[in-house]
Amino acid sequence: MHKRLKKYINEAFGDLNNIPENLKDFIAVVNREFDALDKVIHATEKVTDENIRDLIISNVELSTYLNASRDLIFRINRFDRIIDYVANQDYLGLNLDQFKDGPVGGLPLCDDAEFFSNALKQVRDLKLNLTIEYPVIINGEEVFLNARFMPILQDEIVMVIRDITGEKRALKDLLRSEKNFRRLLEILPYPVAVHKNLELVYVNDAAIRLIGAEEAGQIVGTNLRDYIHAESLETVNRMFREHVNGADKLMSYREKIVDLQGNEFYVNLISSIVTWGDDSAILVIGRNITDEILMQERLVRAEEMYRILAERMSDSIWMIDSNKKILYINPVDKRITGYDPEDYEKIGNDRIFPAPSLKRLNETIDDLLSKQTAEPNTDIGGATVEMEVFKKGGGVVLVEVNLSLAAFGRDNPVVIGVVRDITERKTIENELRKAEKWRELLLATTPDIIYMLDTNGIFTYISPRVREVTGHPEEEFIGRRFSDFIEESEKDYVNDKFKTGIDRGQSWLYQITVAFDNGDRIPMEINVSTMHDKDGTPIGRLGVARDTSHKMGTIR
Numbered sequence: 001m002h003k004r005l006k007k008y009i010n011e012a013f014g015d016l017n018n019i020p021e022n023l024k025d026f027i028a029v030v031n032r033e034f035d036a037l038d039k040v041i042h043a044t045e046k047v048t049d050e051n052i053r054d055l056i057i058s059n060v061e062l063s064t065y066l067n068a069s070r071d072l073i074f075r076i077n078r079f080d081r082i083i084d085y086v087a088n089q090d091y092l093g094l095n096l097d098q099f100k101d102g103p104v105g106g107l108p109l110c111d112d113a114e115f116f117s118n119a120l121k122q123v124r125d126l127k128l129n130l131t132i133e134y135p136v137i138i139n140g141e142e143v144f145l146n147a148r149f150m151p152i153l154q155d156e157i158v159m160v161i162r163d164i165t166g167e168k169r170a171l172k173d174l175l176r177s178e179k180n181f182r183r184l185l186e187i188l189p190y191p192v193a194v195h196k197n198l199e200l201v202y203v204n205d206a207a208i209r210l211i212g213a214e215e216a217g218q219i220v221g222t223n224l225r226d227y228i229h230a231e232s233l234e235t236v237n238r239m240f241r242e243h244v245n246g247a248d249k250l251m252s253y254r255e256k257i258v259d260l261q262g263n264e265f266y267v268n269l270i271s272s273i274v275t276w277g278d279d280s281a282i283l284v285i286g287r288n289i290t291d292e293i294l295m296q297e298r299l300v301r302a303e304e305m306y307r308i309l310a311e312r313m314s315d316s317i318w319m320i321d322s323n324k325k326i327l328y329i330n331p332v333d334k335r336i337t338g339y340d341p342e343d344y345e346k347i348g349n350d351r352i353f354p355a356p357s358l359k360r361l362n363e364t365i366d367d368l369l370s371k372q373t374a375e376p377n378t379d380i381g382g383a384t385v386e387m388e389v390f391k392k393g394g395g396v397v398l399v400e401v402n403l404s405l406a407a408f409g410r411d412n413p414v415v416i417g418v419v420r421d422i423t424e425r426k427t428i429e430n431e432l433r434k435a436e437k438w439r440e441l442l443l444a445t446t447p448d449i450i451y452m453l454d455t456n457g458i459f460t461y462i463s464p465r466v467r468e469v470t471g472h473p474e475e476e477f478i479g480r481r482f483s484d485f486i487e488e489s490e491k492d493y494v495n496d497k498f499k500t501g502i503d504r505g506q507s508w509l510y511q512i513t514v515a516f517d518n519g520d521r522i523p524m525e526i527n528v529s530t531m532h533d534k535d536g537t538p539i540g541r542l543g544v545a546r547d548t549s550h551k552m553g554t555i556r
Contacts, residue, residue, distance in 0.1 A: 078155040123149045133252040144168040191286040212259040229256035265290035318417035338392030357387035398423045449545040487513040505530045
């Protein structure tokens with residue numbers, strides 16, 4: 001092994017004999033499978049730091065992995081300037097070449113010019129990895145990004161940017177669906193708490209276990225601050241003040257927690273304003289990342305760039321040959337499937353993948369290999385396949401696999417798969433679809449008439465029930481003003497109620513007589529309230545109308 005690599009391993013572990021078994025396995029795979037990587041390691045003594053990226057991409061397998069990843073990777077020098085970046089295409093529609101050799105603060109990936117500089121300073125001062133999630137406006141649209149910062153050699157930093165907009169929006173949309181809201185909280189595997197003015201009013205089972213309690217009664221009614229470490233109190237107080245001041249958005253931050261036994265650990269928290277009962281409250285979802293923090297600290301001590309990139313990627317990596325034999329699985333895969341890398345060879349593909357999923361995977365690989373054979377000098381791109389994996393110990397996980405050719409030769413074609421767990425995302429999407437179906441069923445079966453008016457009093461929606469109640473179809477109402485259907489003697493009264501409701505946001509319950517051109521008269525009880533957009537601006541009125549003929553007698 002190259003003497004420089006031995007030096008850094010000795011610094012991290014004291015002696016080559018003390019190297020952990022998993023690192024020995026990793027080194028063995030590198031020596032066996034990546035001949036080009038050995039040339040790269042020997043060449044590092046002869047080049048400057050600015051040539052590191054050229055060395056990385058000279059290794060065909062590693063370059064293909066980076067191109068298959070959906071991450072954007074920057075290398076930043078000690079002066080906070082961009083030395084180079086790796087991306088498989090213009091990221092988020094941005095032409096990144098114009099920012100090369102420029103200051104990292106000039107990137108249009110954050111609304112605050114000092115954001116990256118402050119993060120880089122914190123990473124250098126603490127010598128620890130840092131992960132931050134935040135929103136940013138790019139090309140006129142809000143995008144959620146995950147930024148990871150990792151220190152490497154000679155005071156340089158690797159910054160990895162990932163677009164997480166889809167996951168954030170799916171979660172936010174689901175949280176707005178009150179029908180499935182509480183059910184979602186119970187089935188989430190993450191700790192969830194709801195508080196009003198920092199007084200806890202709800203905790204799910206995962207939160208009870210996290211805090212070390214036996215049942216919810218030990219926690220509900222206590223103050224959220226009781227479980228926040230002193231060094232994190234200011235951040236929690238600031239987030240709470242922002243929510244109180246009307247910050248109706250998801251906030252993400254990392255904090256230190258103390259359980260009932262006094263144990264300290266780190267969690268990633270996401271908070272948002274929600275409706276709880278008749279009042280507003282703040283929902284907090286957490287994830288214990290203590291083990292990840294400890295792992296990051298050990299990785300930083302190693303200060304070896306290849307190992308950091310390989311072990312800190314959040315996605316799993318599969319390397320598969322033309323015979324569908326899995327040659328290599330990185331350690332990250334165990335967090336997704338539960339399998340150790342050697343389990344794939346012991347158990348066999350047919351017992352790890354359900355038959356339909358294995359068939360899709362094999363067909364996709366064959367298609368990539370056949371295209372490369374037909375057009376050997378053409379970039380054929382990659383392919384994506386969604387498939388299921390039997391989890392070790394029971395259960396099924398749904399993954400998305402981005403496949404691309406890592407190397408191609410007549411005797412040794414190899415395919416790299418970048419694997420992401422999408423089980424939670426698919427679950428959320430399915431729950432949203434179910435919620436929409438229930439809403440449609442509710443509107444179709446309720447005995448009352450549900451309708452919506454815009455700010456001018458024009459019908460924009462009325463439920464199909466109106467045909468049964470009045471004998472008049474929905475089309476007769478849509479696009480017309482509500483006052484066209486009010487008894488003449490009641491129009492002034494009802495118009496005044498509508499205007500007051502729009503101006504002041506008031507709700508009303510009152511009796512009216514619905515009148516039609518053909519002389520039909522139907523007494524109705526109306527319960528109406530004002531609808532607002534996300535900024536609190538009135539956008540119309542939502543009403544429920546009930547036929548009271550059985551009480552008063554219908555006038556025809």
